[in-house]
Amino acid sequence: MSGRLANKYALITAAGAGIGRATALAFAREGAKVLATDINAEALASLAAEHPAITTRSLDVTQAEQIQTLVNETGPFDVLFNCAGYVHAGTILDTDEASWRRSFAINVNSMFHLCKAVLPGMLERGRGSIINMSSVASSIKGVPNRFAYTATKAAVIGLTRSIAADYVARGVRCNAICPGTVKTPSLGDRVRALAGDEEANWRSFVQRQPMGRLGEPEEIAALALYLAADESAFTTGTVHVVDGGWSN
Template identity: 75%
Template sequence: MSGRLRGKRCLITAAGAGIGRESALACAREGALVLATDIDAQALASLAAESGSIQTQVLDVTRPEDIDAFVSAQCAFDVLFNCAGYVHQGSILDCDRDAWRRSFAINVDAMYSLCRAVLPGMLAQGRGSIINMSSVASSIKGVPNRFAYSTTKAAVIGLSKAIAADFVTQGVRCNAICPGTIKTPSLSERVAALGGDQEAVWKSFIERQPMGRLGDPKEIAALVVYLASDESSFTTGQTHIIDGGWSN
């Protein structure tokens, strides 16, 4: 451990699996005290067993009242990583109002609630880094059958830039991460849900990556650590593309 995040308190959502889990572990290895949240209590228990620097709390990020109660019971955070997300499959014609509302509730509204809840503590201590999960499938690159997802992830970029501009003189930074296709449990579940020839589906994902492979959650976690650390103290309001050259 090099201690790049020593003394920092980090709040991470969707930490039970994939990018959130690897980010929680990476931040803990760098000396942070991590408070990891998810809706999956069993996944959180498994995560906590891997590191004594990770505390866990079941939290449904679609419930603003739960977020407010949770954050008000905590000391101020130095880092917030909004990792929770939902991927709806289909075009606008496949996206009914319930799917539209669910996409915004998880991908945008939850970030609004969490950012609004943690910002007062960050401002009081004069420092903080907010990291929001966006996607290359947004305003960066049009992707077929990702209508609702792409729309919400474009909104995340706007949300992040607005927060960065509003608080740039008060010590709080805000950045968005835009990954390409990352091999996570969530992606595996979506592939399985599609049915049919799953080997062909995986092959199509890999073939659209110029590097000839999918990304690893650990590679995104490394970027999270950088944005959480003081090494990125001159970086705010940016969209950090990490997609293996897919959007080139």
């Protein structure tokens, strides 16, 4: 199937690398016009060079005014993919107030402001798909040393289901994706920050996976593409786990 997102306009956050970048490219290849946002201007420039349907704009998702200005100037949108996220490591006793607030600012508050900004345009036209990035580390599965992260990603599921319930009869769908461990640049940064041998640290991540490998960004992008497309028109308020069987 080709042209699955023909005539659709999509806004993607954290599009400079990893899952966001893979999704921007997947959307563009399927006919969407894509506005890719990130705080990394260099990453955005290289992304825009890869496909003519992708335009870029710098965006700090923790700044509500920036979000509203961007949507006012570039919307309305048919698809919103909230991909920006932050992984704080530690138990509740390791989590200080600043880390707790940062986790919610990036992982939850940003989605609140982005959804609130794009919804009026979607409702006015009677159509839209919002896709929120949650995680298996949420209400799906407890993961050691991910206290703040898990709390925020559980909140994302509640946010998603509430929006879906409120607008199910008005043409706007809202769904969540819960990936497991995906081989992204941000995961690489976390692995390199761990004590000990880097290769051994990578092996420890792989060994806990039932499939014996990590997920690839393109595999998560494929699910986001499905949720953005009209073929998923009967799908809303759902939580899609894509984790290679880790949470089974």
